Amino acid sequence: MAIEGADLIRAAAFVGAGIAMGLGAIGPGVGEGYAAGRACEAIGRKPEEAGLITRTMLVGQAVSESTGIYSLVVALLLLFVV
Amino acid sequence: MILDPPSAMKIASFVGAGLCIGFGAIGAAVGEGYTAGLANQGISQKPEKSGDIVKNMLVGQAVAESAGIFALVIAILLIFMESTPSLLNAASLIGAGLCMGLGAIGSGIGSGFPGGEACLGISRQPAVSNRLTTSMLIGSAVCQTPAIFAMVISLILMFTKFTDLPLSPTWAALLGAGLSTGLAAIGSGIGGGMAAGASCEGVARQPETFGSVTTTMLVGQAVSQTPAIFGLVVSFVLMFKTFPESQSLAPAMALLGAGISMGFGGVGPGVGNGLTAQEAVRWVARNVEHAGLLTRTMMVGQAVAQSTAIYAMVVSLVLIFVV
Numbered sequence: 471m472a473i474e475g476a477d478l479i480r481a482a483a484f485v486g487a488g489i490a491m492g493l494g495a496i497g498p499g500v501g502e503g504y505a506a507g508r509a510c511e512a513i514g515r516k517p518e519e520a521g522l523i524t525r526t527m528l529v530g531q532a533v534s535e536s537t538g539i540y541s542l543v544v545a546l547l548l549l550f551v552v
Numbered sequence: 553m554i555l556d557p558p559s560a561m562k563i564a565s566f567v568g569a570g571l572c573i574g575f576g577a578i579g580a581a582v583g584e585g586y587t588a589g590l591a592n593q594g595i596s597q598k599p600e601k602s603g604d605i606v607k608n609m610l611v612g613q614a615v616a617e618s619a620g621i622f623a624l625v626i627a628i629l630l631i632f633m634e635s636t637p638s639l640l641n642a643a644s645l646i647g648a649g650l651c652m653g654l655g656a657i658g659s660g661i662g663s664g665f666p667g668g669e670a671c672l673g674i675s676r677q678p679a680v681s682n683r684l685t686t687s688m689l690i691g692s693a694v695c696q697t698p699a700i701f702a703m704v705i706s707l708i709l710m711f712t713k714f715t716d717l718p719l720s721p722t723w724a725a726l727l728g729a730g731l732s733t734g735l736a737a738i739g740s741g742i743g744g745g746m747a748a749g750a751s752c753e754g755v756a757r758q759p760e761t762f763g764s765v766t767t768t769m770l771v772g773q774a775v776s777q778t779p780a781i782f783g784l785v786v787s788f789v790l791m792f793k794t795f796p797e798s799q800s801l802a803p804a805m806a807l808l809g810a811g812i813s814m815g816f817g818g819v820g821p822g823v824g825n826g827l828t829a830q831e832a833v834r835w836v837a838r839n840v841e842h843a844g845l846l847t848r849t850m851m852v853g854q855a856v857a858q859s860t861a862i863y864a865m866v867v868s869l870v871l872i873f874v875v
Binding site for chain 1: 569571580584596605623653
């Protein structure tokens with residue numbers, strides 16, 4: 471079975487994209503989940519602050535999302551640009 | 553099947569970039585989520601301080617983000633850099649990607665601890681919020697050190713010309729160099745972060761102990777960095793020692809094994825040293841008259857916990873020099 475160089479390069483780009491997004495999805499998932507869990511606990515303790523707590527949760531989750539976005543960007547780069 | 557060098561370079565840079573940002577995204581996100589969670593807990597305890605708490609949360613998350621940004625930079629560099637094509641340079645690119653990706657995990661997670669504890673601390677003691685932010689920044693900054701070690705090794709791997717060395721077994725040495733620092737940085741990052749988190753908690757509970765607590769934290773963090781430094785040493789040896797050419801698999805696997813040994817071997821002691829430092833710092837805050845005794849006990853305990861990292865380094869060096 472002869473594998474051409476150009477074919478292997480595309481293959482590697484696809485594997486790289488898979489690894490980038492696959493592993494990169496772990497962190498934001500765990501981090502945002504933890505933030506949301508604590509937010510629920512906070513609302514349970516102080517329901518009248520629900521609006522403030524939810525807003526803070528979303529801000530914190532947005533920051534946590536950022537590295538997931540980096541992974542998505544690198545994956546898209548590998549899929550469509552190189 | 554022998555790859556032509558330019559193809560091998562492209563393959564290695566894409567896979568390396570994927571590994572780099574894939575692993576590297578994990579730590580910062582987990583740490584930032586942890587910080588956000590504890591920030592909300594603090595808000596539930598003191599809603600009127602939510603402004604200060606959110607500000608502190610964002611600052612703490614920014615420090616945790618830096619590890620992720622290092623990983624992004626290395627990944628983009630890997631995809632777009634032009635370098636002399638050679639199979640050996642291809643191996644070094646994968647090593648670089650692994651190194652930075654793995655190395656960012658620990659520092660990202662670790663920097664989440666002081667961020668979160670500082671936010672909780674502001675809810676407990678709003679009057680000392682400036683001191684808490686300072687504690688958080690000192691602790692998080694030291695916590696980023698393993699990620700910086702990993703970035704240094706990545707950059708060396710990417711930009712040093714390895715072309716005139718024999719392909720086998722040097723390819724394994726370069727991969728091993730990446731694994732050695734990358735994996736060992738995980739333990740040191742998390743451990744340093746645990747110590748920093750305890751210092752923020754301690755300063756919140758007893759603000760007047762800021763000096764002793766910070767000193768104990770820095771000593772504890774410094775010892776926690778030792779596994780990452782062992783990893784760095786083994787990486788440098790693997791990168792810059794010339795190995796005699798050999799076509800058989802055993803010498804190559806010995807060098808890869810050296811990297812794996814020191815890499816994984818640094819994880820446990822790093823976390824363990826962090827656990828020790830965390831409790832020591834916590835109790836220095838509550839019992840500052842005995843800070844000296846606590847710090848000494850912490851150092852003895854950390855030294856014993858360090859033992860398996862030393863065994864791992866010995867095995868690595870034996871694999872590199874003896875067999």
